[in-house]
Amino acid sequence: MKITESAVVELTWTLVERPSPNPPGGEGPVVDALVEYLEASPVEWTLEREELEPGRPNLVARAGNPEHGRLLLTGHTDVVPANADDWTGDPYELRRESDGPDGDRLVGRGVADMKGALAAKVVAAEAFLTGDDDSDSSADPGEVVLGFAIDEERGGPGTERIAEAVGDVDAAVVGEPTDLHVAIAQYGALDWELVVYGRESHSGRPDRGINAIDGLRCALNGVADLAEEVAAEDHPILEPGPTITVTEIEGGSAPHVVPGEARATVSWRTLPEGPEPENYDERMRAAVESGLVDAPPVEFELRRTLTVDAAGIDADHPLVRQTVAAAGEVGVESDVVGFNAGSDTRHLIPRGIPAVLFGPGTIEDDAHTVDESVAVSDLVATARVYERLLERYLLATDD
Known part of the structure; x- marks a missing residue:
């Protein structure tokens, strides 16, 4: 037939x-x-x-x-x-x-x-x-x-x-x-949830609080530096090559409250034959920590939520x-x-x-x-x- x-x-x-x-x-x-x-x-x-x-x-x-x-x-x-x-x-x-x-x-x-x-x-x-x-x-x-x-x-x-x-x-x-x-x-895909913790206070006395959004901003500056580094890599077929993108941001509880918590999702599109996921975890954590060097005294958690080879x-x-x-x-x-x-x-x-x-x-x-x-x-x-x-x-x- x-x-x-x-x-x-x-x-x-x-x-x-x-x-x-x-x-x-x-x-x-x-x-x-x-x-x-x-x-x-x-x-x-x-x-x-x-x-x-x-x-x-x-x-x-x-x-x-x-x-x-x-x-x-x-x-x-x-x-x-x-x-x-x-x-x-x-x-x-x-x-x-x-x-x-x-x-x-x-x-x-x-x-x-x-x-x-x-x-x-x-x-x-x-x-x-x-x-x-x-x-x-x-x-x-x-x-x-x-x-x-x-x-x-x-x-x-x-x-x-x-x-x-x-x-x-x-x-x-x-x-x-x-x-x-x-x-x-x-591409592969790795996603992380990044949560930054500060301390709430009235926005009339921001000095009594620790602004988690400010901390998140600093952390994401470190992620941006890593994204620029990663973008320099290339691949003969995949364009534009590996990328790191912030895809979600959430923070704050009310208009006049210094936020005590803020979070973001970061997505890394990876190339074939790359290292194990734990290697990416280490690089992402190092990027966040580098951004927080000059940040308010916040704490953070970084958790990988997606792993696609x-x-x-x-x-x-x-x-x-x-x-x-x-x-x-x-x-x-x-x-x-x-x-x-x-x-x-x-x-x-x-x-x-x-x-x-x-x-x-x-x-x-x-x-x-x-x-x-x-x-x-x-x-x-x-x-x-x-x-x-x-x-x-x-x-x-x-x-």
Whole structure:
């Protein structure tokens, strides 16, 4: 069978119209639809459904000969919530619009992040495993492993479990929206809560108190110096490189009270292959202490509240070369890029599974947006790239 626009669009339609906003999750209906589709497929899939939480199942589908290689095409079935009042239509009723500069677009929550890519993976795998006039249908192909994971939007335990369940695979492709480019690296994220303690007094007698906001300001001056130091580092793919940003500030209890407590959230976007989190803790604490040298005599607490690992593979890795080549062979000009968001590759690469991101749509303009959309032509192109990559990996005809 061949990849057709109708096949990709229809499956995308089915998946988008099974809402799975996270929170709370509830990916079960999406998996039900995938199981129904795969059981009716001309490919004899082996299906493994695992309930990680009530109503929240992972799904792994396998077909092909693992002795001839194994490639994992994976992605998440949850989406971010949508406020229907902000949308021009029901977020979970997919619609097709024809007035875009790049042709028809599909509009619906999750179409770019990432139910469209999931549909493209399934259709591409079917086309590869059944063969068509352009492929060697007499070959004994390697194993295609399809992974459908829960809860990416809030941590990624679904993909952690899939990585354990599939074991030794040659490589993986995650369908995040990359605008049809090959994303090979993503930032990590470390957040801290910084709380500064002073002493309350009436604002008419500030000399009787110790102003915690003044102390916090001084502490954050030290953080700003560290941010400037960190910004001097660079990365060949990720731009602008590592950053430190103050994202929240809170302090004061009333207009005429010298504040006795003030707090801030500090977020550090880190590079792949960096040191252990404890090293960042030490540098952040030293920065706060340096800022407080000339501050009022306050005390502080610094607590790390988020730890997300960075992840990446080398630009010359065979998976990267193969994916770029596969894209070129179906007419897609694909560059090697970084990914300025989190993804489930952070649960694959540390386990020894090389992984890249490739999918339709963009993080900047499509994912998590009101009236989220993706170009139909890009969706079909994604399926064709996946199919060609499967041929290159699992028919052993290249490299």
